[in-house]
Amino acid sequence: MSSTSRIASRRAAPAAVAALITVAGCGNGTGEGAGENAGSAAPGAGSGAASSGRVTGTITVMAAASLKESFTSLARTFEQQHPGTKVVLSFGPSSGLAGQITQGAPADVFASASRKNMDQVTQAGDAASPTTFARNQLTIVTPASNPAKVRGLSDLTKPSVKTAVCQAQVPCGVVAATVFRKAGVTVKPVTQEVDVKAVLSKVTLGEVDAGLVYVTDAKAAGTKVAQVAIPADDNASTDYPIAPLTGSKNPATAKAFVDLVLSQTGRQVLTGAGFAAPS
Incomplete structure (x- = not known):
């Protein structure tokens, strides 16, 4: 079977994406509804699109959960720059999204x-020639009052x-394991969550004393959490390709x-969210 036929066959497979990831749609031109669950109302990838090379119609963007705030903003900008377009955003763990794509999710x-x-x-x-556009590092977050008095990584070893x-298979879990190894x-952990937003939620709800999240997620949480920096020698980073x-x-x-x-506008949005430029 040719590679074209193989890809087409996968694309024809029933999509299970709705069962595993949250779909958020940005309203056409205004960004209304961004970040809300679009559910079955989200059109399929390429819905209403012309094949003439014109920038129009709908696209579905599958993105790591840590990109939620920055990509929601960029989707609004895109729709404003290109009237008649709609960006449907699907956020989740990168490992899960990759599996969905290779299984034929549109x-x-x-x-x-x-x-x-x-x-x-x-x-x-299913993709070719990805470009790395951002880098992220971890930080420790606690509930705003830091009830467990966490001051560093060593405090996370305490049974209390x-x-x-x-x-473990999610990028933020891989990076956390690297941090623990480097710090010795x-x-x-009392819980291992499906993605970084779920870890952050456990912290903001006070269900745990501390969590390891990306610096961008800690920044997005604002005063809902307190941050405890990880020393540079112990920290680790992850790259974001698109x-x-x-x-x-x-x-x-x-x-x-x-x-x-990848544009200067994108760089400004990502930097404002706390991402570092790729090396």
Whole structure:
């Protein structure tokens, strides 16, 4: 079977994306509804799109959960720059999104919090030539009052301190394990969450004493959390690649969105959210 037929076959497979990821739609031109659950109301990838190379119609962007705030803002900007377009945003763990894409879930753009998960998609033939656009590091967050008096990584080793991290296969879980290894500490989390937003939620709700999240998520939480910095020698980072998907039914619009993310406007939004530039 040719690679074209193989990709087409995967695209015809029943999509299970609604069961595993949250879909958020940005309103056409105004950004209304951004961040809300679009559910079954979200049109399929490329819905209403022309195949003439014009930037129009709908695209679905699958993105790491830590990109929620910045990509919601960029989707609004994109719709304003290109009247008649709509960006449907699907956020979740990069590992889960990559699996959905390779199993045939319809989408147009993938933005991962890990090169490994992007490699999974490119090796399957579902994307090509990804570009790294951002870098992120971890920080410790606690409820605003820091009831457990967490002052550093060593405090997370105490049995009395309830700590949340991401699941081991999720990029933020991989980075957390690297941090613990570099710091020479053994942390036994009371919960391992599906993505970084779930870890943050456990902290803001006071269900745990501390959590490891990206600095961007801590910044987005504002006064709901207190931050405890991780020393540079112990910290670790992850790169964020982005690529249009080869099965997109609206490739011109998909490419235009990727171009926006890589533009100076995209850089300003990402920097404002706390992301670092890729090295």
